[in-house]
Amino acid sequence: xxxxxxxxxxxxxxxxxxxxxxxxxSGGVTxxxxxxxxxxxxxxxxGWMQGTGLSVREDAVGNLIGRLDGTDAxxxxxxxxxxxDSVPNGGKFDGPLGVLGALEAVQTLRAQGISHxxxxxxxxxxxxxxxxxxxxxxxxxxxxxxxxxxxxxxQDADGVTVAExxxxxxxxxxxxxxxxxAAGSVKAYVELHIEQGRVLEAANLPVGxxxxxxxxxxxxxxxxxxxxHAGTTPMRMRKDALAAAAQVLTAAETAAAGQKRTVATVxxxxxxxxxxxxxxxxxxxxxxxxxxxxxxxxxVERQIRHQAEAICARRGVRLEIQExxxxxxxxxxxxxxxxxxxxxxxMGIQTLSLPSGAGHDGMQxxxxxxxxxxxxxxxxxxxxxxxxxxxxxxxAIGVELLYRTLVRVAN
Amino acid sequence: xxxxxxxxxxxxxxxxxxxxxxxxxSGGVTxxxxxxxxxxxxxxxxGWMQGTGLSVREDAVGNLIGRLDGTDAxxxxxxxxxxxDSVPNGGKFDGPLGVLGALEAVQTLRAQGISHxxxxxxxxxxxxxxxxxxxxxxxxxxxxxxxxxxxxxxQDADGVTVAExxxxxxxxxxxxxxxxxAAGSVKAYVELHIEQGRVLEAANLPVGxxxxxxxxxxxxxxxxxxxxHAGTTPMRMRKDALAAAAQVLTAAETAAAGQKRTVATVxxxxxxxxxxxxxxxxxxxxxxxxxxxxxxxxxVERQIRHQAEAICARRGVRLEIQExxxxxxxxxxxxxxxxxxxxxxxMGIQTLSLPSGAGHDGMQxxxxxxxxxxxxxxxxxxxxxxxxxxxxxxxAIGVELLYRTLVRVAN
Numbered sequence: 001x002x003x004x005x006x007x008x009x010x011x012x013x014x015x016x017x018x019x020x021x022x023x024x025x026s027g028g029v030t031x032x033x034x035x036x037x038x039x040x041x042x043x044x045x046x047g048w049m050q051g052t053g054l055s056v057r058e059d060a061v062g063n064l065i066g067r068l069d070g071t072d073a074x075x076x077x078x079x080x081x082x083x084x085d086s087v088p089n090g091g092k093f094d095g096p097l098g099v100l101g102a103l104e105a106v107q108t109l110r111a112q113g114i115s116h117x118x119x120x121x122x123x124x125x126x127x128x129x130x131x132x133x134x135x136x137x138x139x140x141x142x143x144x145x146x147x148x149x150x151x152x153x154x155q156d157a158d159g160v161t162v163a164e165x166x167x168x169x170x171x172x173x174x175x176x177x178x179x180x181x182a183a184g185s186v187k188a189y190v191e192l193h194i195e196q197g198r199v200l201e202a203a204n205l206p207v208g209x210x211x212x213x214x215x216x217x218x219x220x221x222x223x224x225x226x227x228x229h230a231g232t233t234p235m236r237m238r239k240d241a242l243a244a245a246a247q248v249l250t251a252a253e254t255a256a257a258g259q260k261r262t263v264a265t266v267x268x269x270x271x272x273x274x275x276x277x278x279x280x281x282x283x284x285x286x287x288x289x290x291x292x293x294x295x296x297x298x299x300v301e302r303q304i305r306h307q308a309e310a311i312c313a314r315r316g317v318r319l320e321i322q323e324x325x326x327x328x329x330x331x332x333x334x335x336x337x338x339x340x341x342x343x344x345x346x347m348g349i350q351t352l353s354l355p356s357g358a359g360h361d362g363m364q365x366x367x368x369x370x371x372x373x374x375x376x377x378x379x380x381x382x383x384x385x386x387x388x389x390x391x392x393x394x395x396a397i398g399v400e401l402l403y404r405t406l407v408r409v410a411n
Numbered sequence: 412x413x414x415x416x417x418x419x420x421x422x423x424x425x426x427x428x429x430x431x432x433x434x435x436x437s438g439g440v441t442x443x444x445x446x447x448x449x450x451x452x453x454x455x456x457x458g459w460m461q462g463t464g465l466s467v468r469e470d471a472v473g474n475l476i477g478r479l480d481g482t483d484a485x486x487x488x489x490x491x492x493x494x495x496d497s498v499p500n501g502g503k504f505d506g507p508l509g510v511l512g513a514l515e516a517v518q519t520l521r522a523q524g525i526s527h528x529x530x531x532x533x534x535x536x537x538x539x540x541x542x543x544x545x546x547x548x549x550x551x552x553x554x555x556x557x558x559x560x561x562x563x564x565x566q567d568a569d570g571v572t573v574a575e576x577x578x579x580x581x582x583x584x585x586x587x588x589x590x591x592x593a594a595g596s597v598k599a600y601v602e603l604h605i606e607q608g609r610v611l612e613a614a615n616l617p618v619g620x621x622x623x624x625x626x627x628x629x630x631x632x633x634x635x636x637x638x639x640h641a642g643t644t645p646m647r648m649r650k651d652a653l654a655a656a657a658q659v660l661t662a663a664e665t666a667a668a669g670q671k672r673t674v675a676t677v678x679x680x681x682x683x684x685x686x687x688x689x690x691x692x693x694x695x696x697x698x699x700x701x702x703x704x705x706x707x708x709x710x711v712e713r714q715i716r717h718q719a720e721a722i723c724a725r726r727g728v729r730l731e732i733q734e735x736x737x738x739x740x741x742x743x744x745x746x747x748x749x750x751x752x753x754x755x756x757x758m759g760i761q762t763l764s765l766p767s768g769a770g771h772d773g774m775q776x777x778x779x780x781x782x783x784x785x786x787x788x789x790x791x792x793x794x795x796x797x798x799x800x801x802x803x804x805x806x807a808i809g810v811e812l813l814y815r816t817l818v819r820v821a822n
Contacts, residue, residue, distance in 0.1 A: 087686045131686050197643030214642060218687060229794040230676035230699045231625060231768035232608030235668040242677055246660035253654050257646040265641035266653055267689045271680050275498040275542050276629060276697045276735075277770075278678045278795050286687045288641045324687075357642035358688075383640040384689045 005112060006403055008396035011104045015395070018044060018084075018100065019092035028089035028386035033127035033138065034062070034165035041084045045099060045124060052107045054122060060178040061142035062171050064124040068106055070116045070410060076187035078410045079369070080105065080402070081123035083139070083361065087131040091388020093194045097376065097395060099124045101192040105403035116410035118187055125361045132156045132165075134268075134286065135218060135325040140361035144368050145180030152176070186369035188336060188409050191362055192402045193373060194390050198381035199354050206349070206394040207401055209340045210373035212331045213356040213363050214261075214290040217297060218324035221248065221308065225317040227273055227281030238279055242271050244315045245283035251307040252287060255300050262291045262300050263357065292329050292355045330363045336372025336409070343404035349397065358383075372405070374398055416523060417814055419807035422515045426806070429455060429495075429511065430503035439500035439797035444538035444549065445473070445576035452495045456510060456535060463518045465533060471589040472553035473582050475535040479517055481527045481821060487598035489821045490780075491516065491813070492534035494550070494772065498542040502799020504605045508787065508806060510535045512603040516814035527821035529598055536772045543567045543576075545679075545697065546629060546736040551772035555779050556591030563587070565735075597780035599747060599820050602773055603813045604784060605801050609792035610765050617760070617805040618812055620751045621784035623742045624767040624774050625672075625701040628712060629735035632659065632719065636728040638684055638692030649690055653682050655726045656694035662718040663698060666711050673702045673711050674768065703740050703766045741774045747783025747820070754815035760808065769794075783816070785809055 021044065022030045022037035031037040042064045049056045054066030064084070067077075082098020102122040109116070125143070130136025133154045141147040152163040152173050163173035195201075200208050225241035249266050256264035269285040287304070291297035305321065312319040337353070344351045354375065362371035376398035379389040390398075432455065433441045433448035442448040453475045460467045465477030475495075478488075493509020513533040520527070536554075541547025544565045552558040563574040563584050574584035606612075611619050636652035660677050667675030680696040698715070702708035716732065723730040748764070755762045765786065773782035787809040790800040801809075 087684070087689060089684055129686075130688070134687050195643070196640040198648075216642065216688070227796050228792070229607045229769055230674060230678060231627065231701050231770060232606070232792065232794065233674065233768075234672070235664070235674060237609075240664075240676070242680060243660060243664050246657040246664075249654060249657035250661065253646070253651075253657075261645070263642060263644065263646060265651070265688065265690055267641060267682070267687045267691060268685055269653060269680060269682050271678070273498070273500055273795070274679055275540075275795065276545050276678045277541070277547075277627070277676065277699050278498060279676055280678060281796075288688050290642050357644075358640055359642060381639070381643065383643065384684070384686065385638050385692075 004396055004400040006104050006108045006396055006399045008392055011100060011395060011399055012392045014048065014100045015092060015096055018096050022086065024089050026089055026386045029086045029092055030088050031084065031086045032132045033085045034169040038085055039169065042124065045084065048103060049122060052103060053110060054106065060171065060175045061139050061147065062126040062169060063139040063143060063179060066122040068120045070118045070120065072117050073119065075118045076185055077119045077121050078187050078406065079121050079123050079189040080406060081125065082191050082193060083125045083128035085127050085129050087129050087384045089386060090384050091386065093388055093390050094196065094383055095128060097194055097390065098192045101399040101402055104399050105406050108403050109407065114407055116407065118410040120406065120410050128361050133162055136359065137361050137364045138162065140364035142176055142179040143181055144364045146364065147176060181368060188370045188372065189362055189365045190336065190372045190402065190405060190409065191360060192398050193360060193375060194383065195375040195378045196358050196381065196383035197378065200352060200375060200377040201381060203352050205352050206377050206397045208352045208354045208375040209337050210332050210356050210375055211337065211353050212292055212329060213360055214292045215294060215297065215327040215329040215363065216359045217289040217301060217326045219287045220322040220324055221285050221287060222320040223283045223312060223317050225281055228279040230277040230279055233279060239315060239317050240279050241283040241317055242280035244312055244317050245269065245285060247311045248308045251311065252304045255303040259291065259296055259300060262296055264289050264300065290357060294329050327359060327363050330366040330371065333370030333372050336370055339408045340372060340374060340401065340405050343401055343408065346404060347400060374401055415807055415811040417515050417519045417807055417810045419803055422511060422806060422810055423803045425459065425511045426503060426507055429507050433497065435500050437500055437797050440497045440503055441499050441501070442495065442497045443543045444496045445580040449496055450580065453535065456495065459514060460533065463514060464521060465517065471582065471586045472550050472558065473537040473580060474550040474554060474590060477533040479531045481529045481531065483528050484530065486529045487596055488530045488532050489598050489817065490532050490534050490600040491817060492536065493602050493604060494536045494539035496538050496540050498540050498795045500797060501795050502797065504799055504801050505607065505794055506539060508605055508801065509603045512810040512813055515810050516817050519814050520818065525818055527818065529821040531817065531821050539772050544573055547770065548772050548775045549573065551775035553587055553590040554592055555775045557775065558587060592779060599781045599783065600773055600776045601747065601783045601813065601816060601820065602771060603809050604771060604786060605794065606786040606789045607769050607792065607794035608789065611763060611786060611788040612792065614763050616763050617788050617808045619763045619765045619786040620748050621743050621767050621786055622748065622764050623703055623740060624771055625703045626705060626708065626738040626740040626774065627770045628700040628708060628737045630698045631733040631735055632696050632698060633731040634694045634723060634728050636692055639690040641688040641690055644690060650726060650728050651690050652694040652728055653691035655723055655728050656680065656696060658722045659719045662722065663715045666714040670702065670707055670711060673707055675700050675711065701768060705740050738770060738774050741777040741782065744781030744783050747781055750819045751783060751785060751812065751816050754812055754819065757815060758811060785812055
């Protein structure tokens with residue numbers, strides 16, 4: 001490949017420095033939205049943005065933005081970035097690579113003295129992961145103008161709402177609509193991210209071009225049975241909420257496994273009252289359901305709901321299902337995919353086109369502007385864990401491709 | 412029936428007063444072992460004991476004891492009592508009825524001026540429920556001399572060991588052996604308790620005489636799979652610890668339901684890492700398995716272990732099973748059952764003989780002395796919940812029968 005223009009050492013040292021904020025004993029990173037750790041991360045990145053000559057601001061939902069004007073200050077803006085929040089005990093790359101990669105790309109662009117017509121904004125979106133409030137992409141929703149009053153009332157595990165969390169972070173939920181961008185004001189959104197899967201590793205390639213993003217559907221199941229003493233209630237007289245939940249979990253797994261690409265995950269499950277010798281009166285769990293084909297995903301959802309109802313009816317327990325989010329799958333822009341492929345050819349590297357099973361902020365922006373994504377190879381496909389890893393070389397190749405794409409898209 | 416000697420109003424008002432300690436917003440009671448609430452409960456009862464003329468002390472494990480000497484200070488002691496700790500958000504009767512009933516019986520004995528040869532000790536055992544450390548009957552084990560160093564190292568959900576909890580309550584775990592009673596020093600242990608089931612209610616009888624206690628076997632299962640991103644790991648590449656656990660739960664339920672009296676309960680289950688969009692890498696749950704027939708219980712255990720191993724092997728996840736406690740079923744003393752039946756006849760009330768599905772401190776004492784138990788009818792069989800209820804009249808009838816039994820047994 002052509003020798004890179006980006007500074008691999010600077011990129012890597014910033015990644016490692018950022019990973020110190022929210023660092024856990026396990027080596028993992030915990031940076032939940034609207035917390036002190038997130039604030040520290042934004043401040044650190046804002047300082048680097050300023051050092052790069054960007055004009056820095058935060059919008060009404062807390063998205064951190066570093067802007068570099070082009071030759072036409074009124075031309076639609078090119079957005080490039082990712083997020084700084086993490087899942088609990090997550091990795092160093094999911095999110096930060098896209099933000100620091102965008103910053104490195106812009107810094108390279110300035111260092112090379114390359115002119116561009118369109119303004120470029122490096123952006124770190126607020127709460128992409130959804131780890132705190134069980135639905136994600138809060139910042140990109142606000143930017144797309146689709147964050148609702150209902151979203152703002154969603155609660156975290158301690159009963160704190162998004163609105164309350166925003167206030168405690170110095171933001172005003174009442175003015176969150178000011179974060180929305182006008183139609184036609186954004187030329188493109190481009191994001192660099194780790195793959196979080198094994199496709200690139202299996203193909204022995206450092207980067208890939210994303211064709212589309214599978215839409216996550218998040219449901220919360222609540223099963224209400226009857227608590228009781230474990231020793232004195234015969235099996236046939238029980239209304240055990242957890243026993244019912246166990247059957248629903250197996251049904252969900254089986255329904256997803258019956259399709260080619262559908263994935264179904266129960267990642268959270270709580271039982272109450274929670275005594276060793278108490279029959280569970282209540283079991284709650286989440287279901288994350290994804291497919292790049294919306295009709296297949298919806299059919300699997302229908303099967304799971306149908307079976308859950310049958311299981312709970314048979315056991316005489318109550319079933320409540322709440323929809324936390326339902327995001328349609330999104331296709332990446334053909335134009336951006338072509339520009340990316342062209343840049344890769346310039347660089348002399350082979351790439352692969354692949355879909356994203358994970359959700360990303362770009363999904364929320366698809367109604368506002370063309371969306372393009374690049375993936376960097378993940379070691380062992382591991383993500384959302386301390387062991388999440390992409391090599392310094394692969395990261396630099398991804399940023400080089402992002403930088404070259406940016407030069408084309410901003411002109 | 413013969414008009415009662417016990418003071419129903421005094422008994423009831425003490426029950427209600429005690430229920431204020433650890434009272435929850437739900438109306439339930441939470442009094443975990445070695446906590447401030449348990450301390451307050453012991454202090455309250457100790458005051459009532461002193462007011463009744465008992466000499467009060469706490470032994471090395473924190474069992475609260477109120478002693479009334481008989482005419483022979485060296486004769487083996489008659490123990491009568493129960494416990495003051497509760498499950499989280501439990502009821503007002505499970506435990507307190509037996510302690511306050513014993514106190515009421517002794518107070519009646521004194522008021523009636525009835526002489527007795529054997530010393531009587533009213534006892535409130537430390538941590539019967541096991542809600543904090545996942546194994547119970549700590550006080551009665553210590554009294555029987557079977558509390559081990561391993562028991563003292565068991566941890567609660569915050570990682571605090573029994574030994575540490577004892578120290579923070581002013582006790583010395585090093586001297587816990589001093590709580591053990593010498594062989595031959597205890598004539599009998601008699602306990603009054605709520606049934607926690609529906610047998611007496613169905614038979615329309617206020618009290619029952621217990622024939623034996625089903626032995627609880629408590630296991631902790633730990634399944635170790637591989638955490639991963641919910642969107643990027645195809646179903647066939649997963650090692651989902653919770654999906655494996657769900658199948659084991661169903662297998663356990665099915666194995667128990669295949670027997671007449673066996674009950675299997677999974678009351679606690681935790682998942683980690685615990686993100687909505689993270690495949691669970693670890694699932695832990697408890698299993699409570701009971702039968703009055705030990706061989707049947709052990710056969711069901713064998714089936715569950717066998718199936719759990721097969722499920723986990725098939726899924727490529729690791730299985731660890733830890734035994735938390737294994738209590739053999741215990742038969743109640745025929746002598747004490749006969750004395751109780753004789754007293755019921757004196758009172759002109761009909762009783763019923765029934766086994767106990769719930770575990771009780773008496774199980775730990777069966778190697779030390781004859782054990783007898785009386786049950787009071789439970790409304791709707793509900794226990795370990797705020798709605799746990801026995802009527803003032805039924806409680807008084809139970810205490811009257813306990814009192815009369817005590818007069819016989821202590822002479």
